[in-house]
Amino acid sequence: MLVVVARRLIDGTGGRPLDWPAVVVDDAGRLAYVGPRLTLPPLPPTTRRLDLGGLTLLPGIIDAHVHLVFDGGPDPVGALATQDDATLLRAMAERATRMLCSGVTTARDCGARGALAQQLQRAIASGAVCGPRLIVSGAPLTTPNGHCHYLGGVTGRGVAAVRAAALRQLAAGVDWVKLMVSGGRITPGSDATRLQFDEPEVRAAADAAHAAGRRLAAHAHATASIAAAVAAGADSIEHCTWLGPDDTIAYDPAVAAQMAERSIYACPTTHLRFREVNSRRGAGWLEARLTTIGRMHAAGVPIAFGTDCGIPHVPHDRWAEGIVWLEHAGLSPVAALHAATGAAARCLGLSTEVGTLTVGKRADLIAVEGDPARTLAALGPVRWVMQGGTIRVGERAA
Ligand SMILES: [Zn+2]
Structure with a gap:
C-alpha cells in the first residue's frame, strides 16, 4: 500500500x-x-x-482524439507514406511512451493505418510498451480519395458497402468505428463543408458498431454532417466545427439540443496550434469557433477533450494548451479538466475504471x-x- x-x-x-x-x-x-x-x-x-x-x-489526463501514426511534424501525411508498418509501429510506440510521460494515461486513437493501432493497443496492455491505456478505432472509413483515404479504410458509397466496411473494422478488433462523415482539411481535394456519407450510410455504420457492443465516432466539420451523424445514432462528434456550406460558422442549436438530450459527446479537438489554425481563416473565426464550444457546453452537450495530436505541429505530449482553450471557450477550470478526465472516460465507456x-x-x-x-x-x-x-x-x- x-x-x-x-x-x-x-x-x-x-x-x-x-x-x-x-x-x-x-x-x-x-x-x-x-x-x-x-x-x-x-x-x-x-x-x-x-x-x-x-x-x-x-x-491522469484522457486525450479522446489522438493519431499515433502521425508524427506531429511539418508533414505527417508525407512522412507516413515513406514508412513501412514495422518502422511505423516502433515510432507509434515511442510516441505513446512520450504521451504517458506527459501525463496522458488513457487515449483514444481516432484513426491509424490498417490495424497498427490494435497492435500497439495489445503491446501496451501486455506491458511490452509503456503508453496510455488505448482505445482504438483502426482505419477510419472514408470514400475513395476521401479524407484520410491513405490509412486504408476506403469504402464505396451505399448502405451495404458502409455496413460491410464497418464489419471488417469490427472483425479487426476496433473499439470504435470511425467514419469520415464530412471531408477534412489535411487531405488534398477533400472538402470539410461537404458530406462524404449521408444519414442512412452513417446509420449503417452506427448500427453495426452498436450490434457488436461498440461505438461510432463521426468525423464531422460541416453542420449538415453533424446533423446527419446525430440523427443516425453516432456516439461522438469529432471536431464538431459547425461549418456552413459557405465555409462560415453555422451553429445549429436544435442539433446541439439533441446531442445534449441523448448524451452524444462533442470532441472539439482543441490543441497547441488552435489559434494559428483558426486565425488563418480570417478575423473573428477563432472567437466564433470558441463560441460554438461555449454554447454547446451551456446547452448541456457533454464535451470530451481531444487534441488531434499527430497533425502538423501538434506533438503528442502537449495536451495542456488544448485544455486551456476550453477555458477560453467559457468552461470553468474544473469543468475543462472534467472534459479531459471524468467526461472523457464516460465518452470512451471507461467510467467505471478511470x-x-x-x-x-x-x-x-x-x-x-x-x-x-x-x-x-x-x-x-x-x-x-x-x-x-x-x-x-x-x-x-x-
Ligand atoms: Zn483526427
Whole structure:
C-alpha cells in the first residue's frame, strides 16, 4: 500500500478542489481512499508514504482524439507514406511512451493505418510498451480519395458497402468505428463543408458498431454532417466545427439540443496550434469557433477533450494548451479538466475504471505545479505520473 499526500486535489468530477488531500493506492493499483488527510483511516505499518509537497493531484489526463501514426511534424501525411508498418509501429510506440510521460494515461486513437493501432493497443496492455491505456478505432472509413483515404479504410458509397466496411473494422478488433462523415482539411481535394456519407450510410455504420457492443465516432466539420451523424445514432462528434456550406460558422442549436438530450459527446479537438489554425481563416473565426464550444457546453452537450495530436505541429505530449482553450471557450477550470478526465472516460465507456479519483477505480493520477482550479493558465509542468498504481514519472515512495 502507498499513501500519497499533496497540497490539493481535483478529482475529475467537475466538483470543488480539496485542500491537503491524501490518496491511498492498494497493491492491486486501485484507489482505496481519496479524501482529507485528517480523516485518513489507520493504515498497515508497512504502508509506504510519498509527500508531493505543494503539487496538485489530478486524474491522469484522457486525450479522446489522438493519431499515433502521425508524427506531429511539418508533414505527417508525407512522412507516413515513406514508412513501412514495422518502422511505423516502433515510432507509434515511442510516441505513446512520450504521451504517458506527459501525463496522458488513457487515449483514444481516432484513426491509424490498417490495424497498427490494435497492435500497439495489445503491446501496451501486455506491458511490452509503456503508453496510455488505448482505445482504438483502426482505419477510419472514408470514400475513395476521401479524407484520410491513405490509412486504408476506403469504402464505396451505399448502405451495404458502409455496413460491410464497418464489419471488417469490427472483425479487426476496433473499439470504435470511425467514419469520415464530412471531408477534412489535411487531405488534398477533400472538402470539410461537404458530406462524404449521408444519414442512412452513417446509420449503417452506427448500427453495426452498436450490434457488436461498440461505438461510432463521426468525423464531422460541416453542420449538415453533424446533423446527419446525430440523427443516425453516432456516439461522438469529432471536431464538431459547425461549418456552413459557405465555409462560415453555422451553429445549429436544435442539433446541439439533441446531442445534449441523448448524451452524444462533442470532441472539439482543441490543441497547441488552435489559434494559428483558426486565425488563418480570417478575423473573428477563432472567437466564433470558441463560441460554438461555449454554447454547446451551456446547452448541456457533454464535451470530451481531444487534441488531434499527430497533425502538423501538434506533438503528442502537449495536451495542456488544448485544455486551456476550453477555458477560453467559457468552461470553468474544473469543468475543462472534467472534459479531459471524468467526461472523457464516460465518452470512451471507461467510467467505471478511470477518469475520476474515486475509490475502487484504477490509480491513474498525475501531479502538476500551480493551482489549476484557479485558472488553467496556472497549470504548471507535470512532475509526477502514476498509471494503474505504477509510478511512471517522478518521485518514488520512501
Ligand atoms: Zn483526427
